[in-house]
Amino acid sequence: MVDWTEKYRPSTLSEVRGNNKARDALAEWAKTWDDHREAVVVHGSPGIGKTSAAHALAADMGWETVELNASDQRTGDVIERFAGRAAKNATLAGSSTGTSTRQLVILDEADNIHGNYDRGGASAVTRLVKSSSQPIVLIANEFYDMSRGLRNACQEIEFRDVSARSIVPVLRDICRKEGLEFESDALDRIAEMNSGDLRSAVNDLQAIAEGREKITEEDVVMGDRDRSVGLFEFLDAVLKEESAQDALYTAYDVDETPDDLTKWVEDKVSLVYEPDELARAYDFLANADRWLGRVRATQNYSYWRYATDNLAAGVAASRDRTRGGWTRYGGAPYRSTRDKTRDTVVQKIAEQGGFSMATARREVLPYLSAITHHCKPRELTVAMAAYYEFDESHVSFVTGSGETTNKVQSIVEDAGELREELVEEHAGGAFAGMEGVSVEGDAAADGDDGNGADDGSGDVLDRDADADESAESDDADASTDDGQSGLDDFF
Numbered sequence: 001m002v003d004w005t006e007k008y009r010p011s012t013l014s015e016v017r018g019n020n021k022a023r024d025a026l027a028e029w030a031k032t033w034d035d036h037r038e039a040v041v042v043h044g045s046p047g048i049g050k051t052s053a054a055h056a057l058a059a060d061m062g063w064e065t066v067e068l069n070a071s072d073q074r075t076g077d078v079i080e081r082f083a084g085r086a087a088k089n090a091t092l093a094g095s096s097t098g099t100s101t102r103q104l105v106i107l108d109e110a111d112n113i114h115g116n117y118d119r120g121g122a123s124a125v126t127r128l129v130k131s132s133s134q135p136i137v138l139i140a141n142e143f144y145d146m147s148r149g150l151r152n153a154c155q156e157i158e159f160r161d162v163s164a165r166s167i168v169p170v171l172r173d174i175c176r177k178e179g180l181e182f183e184s185d186a187l188d189r190i191a192e193m194n195s196g197d198l199r200s201a202v203n204d205l206q207a208i209a210e211g212r213e214k215i216t217e218e219d220v221v222m223g224d225r226d227r228s229v230g231l232f233e234f235l236d237a238v239l240k241e242e243s244a245q246d247a248l249y250t251a252y253d254v255d256e257t258p259d260d261l262t263k264w265v266e267d268k269v270s271l272v273y274e275p276d277e278l279a280r281a282y283d284f285l286a287n288a289d290r291w292l293g294r295v296r297a298t299q300n301y302s303y304w305r306y307a308t309d310n311l312a313a314g315v316a317a318s319r320d321r322t323r324g325g326w327t328r329y330g331g332a333p334y335r336s337t338r339d340k341t342r343d344t345v346v347q348k349i350a351e352q353g354g355f356s357m358a359t360a361r362r363e364v365l366p367y368l369s370a371i372t373h374h375c376k377p378r379e380l381t382v383a384m385a386a387y388y389e390f391d392e393s394h395v396s397f398v399t400g401s402g403e404t405t406n407k408v409q410s411i412v413e414d415a416g417e418l419r420e421e422l423v424e425e426h427a428g429g430a431f432a433g434m435e436g437v438s439v440e441g442d443a444a445a446d447g448d449d450g451n452g453a454d455d456g457s458g459d460v461l462d463r464d465a466d467a468d469e470s471a472e473s474d475d476a477d478a479s480t481d482d483g484q485s486g487l488d489d490f491f
């Protein structure tokens with residue numbers, strides 16, 4: 001099936017909707033290009049007609065186009081080869097007076113020219129922009145993600161999000177051309193759902209129209225409910241657009257667990273919220289985290305709904321206002337190796353000791369850290385590593401000693417031997433040999449002091465302890481840990 005966004009791509013600037021001022025500025029830039037010979041950056045959110053406008057401009061001017069896409073390898077060479085050739089060809093092929101000989105160089109994703117892949121690309125583009133004998137349109141989402149050199153070398157035209165009011169006539173035209181009957185409210189609804197983004201409005205219209213001769217408002221509403229919501233759409237709903245209740249419903253439609261949603265919101269909220277809003281949002285995220293802790297501790301998944309209430313409705317309610325536009329959310333939430341190591345350590349403690357994860361994290365880990373701080377006493381650290389089957393990274397995490405140090409490595413080796421010995425003896429009393437071990441100093445008595453803050457591990461442990469403390473305080477099921485083996489049994 002033909003993609004309607006291609007089929008109905010504007011072929012002349014007058015068909016580009018909703019950005020009249022920008023459109024006129026672009027036409028003016030082209031008409032006066034011989035006088036200023038500068039490149040232009042057209043920037044704004046995705047799907048609002050920037051690329052279409054550049055092509056439509058070329059058509060209006062009778063210029064040919066050369067387009068470089070993100071998928072082109074943007075080394076300096078490639079750019080100079082393509083664009084440079086375009087420039088030369090055009091100059092050689094015709095006189096420099098006739099505009100019909102021009103070739104418009106359209107450089108998409110101009111805010112993305114950096115990193116290894118594009119090594120040399122940014123300076124090549126800047127050079128090209130400064131010296132080109134042909135007009136160049138650079139397309140970007142984020143003007144300020146472009147290098148300053150490049151920005152300064154260009155004129156700038158901003159395309160704004162296309163308002164729902166401007167989207168509706170485009171949808172109406174398409175319906176008429178496709179012989180599709182429609183309720184006006186249906187088109188209004190599609191336009192509102194896609195606030196700002198004309199491309200996705202056209203895509204939605206095509207999806208809803210499939211197999212129908214007429215589209216009604218109900219078709220649109222049902223179609224909207226059926227689709228599962230993507231993460232970025234969810235983030236926009238919570239952080240920018242929707243009421244608390246709608247944000248909650250949107251969260252239900254995302255195919256991710258509340259654990260992952262919490263991480264995403266926590267990671268991205270600061271890209272959107274002002275400090276006041278952020279402080280309130282973090283309170284709700286802390287609540288969500290507590291409920292997730294309760295789920296882990298009790299395996300009672302009905303608590304997930306309270307986590308979702310907090311991470312979606314709560315965070316949305318923390319906002320002072322709605323926001324539009326496009327946000328560069330970036331990739332998956334940052335998760336440090338340290339976090340992963342901590343999770344493994346907690347899991348091993350929980351499994352071996354028969355604790356819940358919450359108890360392992362709150363009651364056992366901090367004390368283990370305190371009493372084996374910097375691997376002292378050594379014998380106790382070896383016993384601990386043997387008992388919990390810790391490797392170097394785990395011992396390093398718990399004790400605060402460096403993972404690659406001889407000390408930690410030899411402890412793990414000795415722990416391996418100790419385990420073998422005990423297996424040989426079929427020993428139930430794995431810690432029988434521990435009775436004579438005395439704990440140096442009073443570290444055991446005070447988890448916080450014993451756990452040196454110099455390596456930062458104290459923060460992690462303290463934070464977890466706090467979070468779980470409150471999680472447990474009103475957690476009826478947490479009491480199931482009572483009577484299980486605890487740190488006391490360890491000695």
Ligand SMILES: Nc1ncnc2c1ncn2[C@@H]1O[C@H](COP(=O)(O)OP(=O)(O)OP(=O)(O)O)[C@@H](O)[C@H]1O
Nearest residue numbers: 005008009016017046047048049050051052198199
């Ligand atoms: N202002 C507009 N007027 C008419 N149609 C538009 C407009 N904006 C988008 N469209 C429709 O959406 C499609 C995609 O638009 P286009 O590729 O020009 O957007 P863009 O802003 O360049 O997006 P991106 O930054 O993602 O490349 C067009 O082919 C057209 O069907």
